[in-house]
Amino acid sequence: MAFQQSIKILCCVLLAASAAHAQVQVKQAALPYAGFKALEPRIDARTMELHYGTHYAGYVKNLNAGLTDATASGLKLPATDLTGLIRSVKSLPAPLNTTVRNQGGGAWNHGLYFKHLAPPASPSVQAAAISPQLKAAITLSFRTVENVTAELTAAAGKVFGSGWAWLCYTGNSGVPLAITTTPNQDNPLMGNLPGAPAVKHAGCTPILGIDVWEHAYYLKHGPKRPEYLADFWKVLSWQAVSANYAAALAGNVAAMVA
Amino acid sequence: MPFTLPPLPYAMDALEPHMSKRTLEFHYGKHHQAYLDNMNKQIAGSELEAKTLEGVVLSSWNNGSPTPVFNNAAQVWNHTFFWENMKPNGGGAPSGKLADAINASFGSLDEFKAQFKNAGATQFGSGWAWLVADKAGKLTVEKTPNAVTPLVEGKTPILTMDVWEHAYYLDVQNRRPDYMNTFVEKLIDWEAVAKRFEVATA
Numbered sequence: 001m002a003f004q005q006s007i008k009i010l011c012c013v014l015l016a017a018s019a020a021h022a023q024v025q026v027k028q029a030a031l032p033y034a035g036f037k038a039l040e041p042r043i044d045a046r047t048m049e050l051h052y053g054t055h056y057a058g059y060v061k062n063l064n065a066g067l068t069d070a071t072a073s074g075l076k077l078p079a080t081d082l083t084g085l086i087r088s089v090k091s092l093p094a095p096l097n098t099t100v101r102n103q104g105g106g107a108w109n110h111g112l113y114f115k116h117l118a119p120p121a122s123p124s125v126q127a128a129a130i131s132p133q134l135k136a137a138i139t140l141s142f143r144t145v146e147n148v149t150a151e152l153t154a155a156a157g158k159v160f161g162s163g164w165a166w167l168c169y170t171g172n173s174g175v176p177l178a179i180t181t182t183p184n185q186d187n188p189l190m191g192n193l194p195g196a197p198a199v200k201h202a203g204c205t206p207i208l209g210i211d212v213w214e215h216a217y218y219l220k221h222g223p224k225r226p227e228y229l230a231d232f233w234k235v236l237s238w239q240a241v242s243a244n245y246a247a248a249l250a251g252n253v254a255a256m257v258a
Numbered sequence: 259m260p261f262t263l264p265p266l267p268y269a270m271d272a273l274e275p276h277m278s279k280r281t282l283e284f285h286y287g288k289h290h291q292a293y294l295d296n297m298n299k300q301i302a303g304s305e306l307e308a309k310t311l312e313g314v315v316l317s318s319w320n321n322g323s324p325t326p327v328f329n330n331a332a333q334v335w336n337h338t339f340f341w342e343n344m345k346p347n348g349g350g351a352p353s354g355k356l357a358d359a360i361n362a363s364f365g366s367l368d369e370f371k372a373q374f375k376n377a378g379a380t381q382f383g384s385g386w387a388w389l390v391a392d393k394a395g396k397l398t399v400e401k402t403p404n405a406v407t408p409l410v411e412g413k414t415p416i417l418t419m420d421v422w423e424h425a426y427y428l429d430v431q432n433r434r435p436d437y438m439n440t441f442v443e444k445l446i447d448w449e450a451v452a453k454r455f456e457v458a459t460a
Contacts, residue, residue, distance in 0.1 A: 054432050058274070101380050161404035162327050162383035184383035213383075214423035215432060223288045223424065 023071060026082045026104075027062045028056060029111040029258055032240075038119045039056040044220045047192070052114060055215055059185070060107030066099030072247060082108055083254040086189045103187030111257030112209045116240035124239035131242035133249075137169075142175035148177070152210065153229050155179050162213040167241075168189060168204030169248040189253070205253055207244035208236070260298040260310060264338055272346045278447035281428050289424055290337040294328040294341060297330035311335055312409065318411040337440060340420050343454075345447035352448040355395070356455045363397035370399070375438045377401040378421045387438075387452070389417035391458040404456040417446065 033039070036048035063082075070077065075096065078088040085092075085106050089100045118124045129144050130138070135145075142148040148167065156165035163183040170178050180188055180200040192202045210232060217228035244256045266286050297314070302308050302365035306314045306327065315335050317376045318327035351367055354358060364370040371391075378387035379402040388400045395417075400408055408415045419441050426437035 003323075018435075022305070050431055056434075214427060218424060218427040222284045222428075 010015045011077075021041065024067050024077055024080045026060055026067075026107055027258075028060050028107075028242055029053075029115050031114055033117070033122075039117055039235045042116070042120050042235045047215075047217070047219050050216060050219075051211075052110075056106070056110035056114065059103045059110065063099060063101045063103040063107050066092060066096055070096045081254050082111075082257060083189065086187055089202075090192050100189065104183050105187050105190070108187055108189075108257050109185055109211070112206060112244070113211050115257065116208065116237050116244065117235045118237035119241070120234045122237065124237040125235060127238060129238040129242065131239075131246070133174055134238075134245045137176040137245065138237075142173050148179075148232060151179050152208070153226075153233075155181050156210045156212050156229055157225060159183075159212045165203075165212065166211040167208035168205040168206050169203055170201055171247060177207075180204065205248040207248055207256070208241045259307060260302070261294060261334070263294050263334075264298040266341055268346055270318070272300070273344060273445060274390075274438045276430050277344070281425070282364050284428070285420075286337070286341065287426060290334070293330045293333040293337065297327060297334055300327045300330060306321070311338075315407065322410075329405045330433055332407050332409075335347045336405065336407055336418065337420070339415065340418050343417050343447050344445040344448050345450070348445040348447050349443045350448060352452060354446070354452065355459075359397050359455065362395075370397075371442050373399045374417075374419070374440065375435070377417055378438045379435060384422040387421060388415045388421045389415050391455055391460060395459045405415060414454075414458040416458060417451045 030037070031052065031071050035047040035053070039048060067077070075093065077085065078091055079085045082104060085100050085104055089104070091096055092100055099196050103223055123129060124182065130145065138145055138148055142151065152165055152167055159165060161183060164185075164187075165181045166179065166188060167180050168180055168188055170176055178201045180202075181195070182188060182199055186193065186199070188199055188202055188204045188206055190200050190202075210229070212225060217225060217231075221228045221231075246251060263286075264367075266282065270282040270286070273282065282312060301314065310315060311331065311334060314327065314331045318325045318331050320328070351357065352447060357367070360367055360370050364373065374387055374389065377399050378401070381387065381403065385403040385404060386407070388402065388408050390398050390400050390408050392398075392414070400413075402408065419438065421434060426434060429439075430436045
């Protein structure tokens, strides 16, 4: 009897030990449309293939490698999901902080991006797909949908170098939405990072992201970023952005990128 | 007087197959030209118009709080420098004093290449990799983000490699390492680099 008890206890201890060192690994979000051609002719299949299959996949792979190394060296991670890691990037030791910032940021940002696109013929890209809740927030913050898309387009056009333009939930009920931009794969959820320029509305929750790294548009448009931005609005799913807004209100940010 | 772009030192297709004509058409004809046009608009009627291009770069750097002119001015300067340090049938190896300096500073040409490519690989996002010389002939590899250039630190670059995605995306897409290998092995004009080294150490 005592022997069997010991075995049970040993098994529990081993399980607990392996759980303590359980790998935190992140996965790419699945595309919510049928493959790389689905956004044609607005976003070309080759760009989708590279952007999703190589750039986004690469960020996830590199992040996971960094997380494996960190856990193997005995580091206790402050979060076990991608959004939690992004939010806590400032508290991480080197070199994990840089990995989470660059590769984790890339993983988060591209999850949001690919999940909120839709085929150009889909009703979800029409303004009619904006939920009443999101519409009210847009009215409070920008007055009209035309204003918010125009301001986002302008912000995306002004980003110098690689980066993103964002529509974010501020948490402020009077002006619930705001626009900001971040360089490289930084994200407003990271807050203001040491050594980096201050981010407007740092800490806000992105619900819509426009990738303006050249890899997002160069094969189809060359240097003509404004033409890419015009294409972007034809495949942006307002239904998904509405769902993101609801998720942000509910505090379920992780769902936006998974 | 507005600034103008020096012509490309070679035909648009002269660097084929290592750097495509289409890349040069966009990179020189659109990106470089746009930086110039935008800079000219920004400085029109100001005292910056009377400066040299380097003067505009340094002035707009504003000791680390760059004005809106800086990104354009520095990119004009950086790209002119970039074209000048490539040539058709480039690559090979440096000789003479430059070769000696590379060996003295890095141990070997191969080690310099490895460090230079590592700088390009680890410049996350857009930017440049540089070889910089001091007056005594000591060489160091540096990397800078976006439009930033060693000029603003009072340093003398003698070689640069553009690692903005527009420099290579049409040719090798995301494969920046392939682009960097091609640049180092097939494109560098070592004679141009040697001339700059001579001027730096004069």
